[in-house]
Amino acid sequence: MTPDGNYGMVAGKLSPTVSIIDIEKLATADDPADTIVGQPKVGLGPLHTTYDGRGHAYTSLFIDSQVVKWDIEQAVDAEKGSEEPILGKIDVHYNPGHIQAVQAMSTEPTGDWLVALNKLSKDRFLPVGPIYPDNDQLIYIGNDKDDETGGMELVADHPVYPEPHDAIFAHKDKIEPATTWDPEDYDEEFVGEEDSRIERVDDSTVEVYASVKRSEYGLREITVQEGDEVDLTVTNIEGTQDIVHGLAIPEHDVNLALAPQDTRSVTFTADEPGVYWVYCTYFCSALHLEMRSRLIVEPAD
Numbered sequence: 001m002t003p004d005g006n007y008g009m010v011a012g013k014l015s016p017t018v019s020i021i022d023i024e025k026l027a028t029a030d031d032p033a034d035t036i037v038g039q040p041k042v043g044l045g046p047l048h049t050t051y052d053g054r055g056h057a058y059t060s061l062f063i064d065s066q067v068v069k070w071d072i073e074q075a076v077d078a079e080k081g082s083e084e085p086i087l088g089k090i091d092v093h094y095n096p097g098h099i100q101a102v103q104a105m106s107t108e109p110t111g112d113w114l115v116a117l118n119k120l121s122k123d124r125f126l127p128v129g130p131i132y133p134d135n136d137q138l139i140y141i142g143n144d145k146d147d148e149t150g151g152m153e154l155v156a157d158h159p160v161y162p163e164p165h166d167a168i169f170a171h172k173d174k175i176e177p178a179t180t181w182d183p184e185d186y187d188e189e190f191v192g193e194e195d196s197r198i199e200r201v202d203d204s205t206v207e208v209y210a211s212v213k214r215s216e217y218g219l220r221e222i223t224v225q226e227g228d229e230v231d232l233t234v235t236n237i238e239g240t241q242d243i244v245h246g247l248a249i250p251e252h253d254v255n256l257a258l259a260p261q262d263t264r265s266v267t268f269t270a271d272e273p274g275v276y277w278v279y280c281t282y283f284c285s286a287l288h289l290e291m292r293s294r295l296i297v298e299p300a301d
């Protein structure tokens, strides 16, 4: 769909054209073919079309390995099959599939950047195993120049994980992610520093609660008895974004990652007497390596 809602663009790889469908005509046309009000010939293997909000369309060409820029109203006015509406073409270095310009799937495209994602990219970047890296390229579309590319300029080239397929591209002001977890979302107790404790529930069950922050656990030692079932609940009490801590007790298959304000719990059986390190697995400060506690499992007899 064009950002103004007037046209839908359809292309199908096997025809070198894009069909421009007049959305208003869809409701009244007797013959579906009557809704097609333009059909520019854009190149080989056209797939997806995106927009800059200035009346231009950009279509990926799978077989030609290009992005083509064309004028929408000129294509409606021209004969079907005309190449006149084409304003320029730029090479990409693989077979492109989806392309997206910033906010082109909204009514407010920003008209500055376009990403072309690959469908097939076999040799652009070195393989590091049986699967080759896939690829995307960033193209600047903010200049409407009268040259071979219509002002399009390739500015970046990346290897990416297979298979990138499609993307949504928006100005960073539109993206406001949460920076910490919300304790209200949890059923588990939020374990503050003062709440760190060991509670014996019965002869064979112990509940352990510990806060987690730079660079210490709320309990320096956790002492339980051989055979105890240990219910461990821990909270990362940090309010600072991106300060993640871990809690690992490898001999008991415990390995937790805790984002800020995140609470996790795990249950294990302390079946072998001994002393086991409990330690942080995320580099969290200069004292990260000192961030540890000890699990002491006392013998039953």
Ligand SMILES: [Cu+2]
Binding pocket: 213, 214, 215, 244, 245, 246, 280, 281, 282, 283, 284, 285, 288, 291
């Ligand atoms: Cu840590």
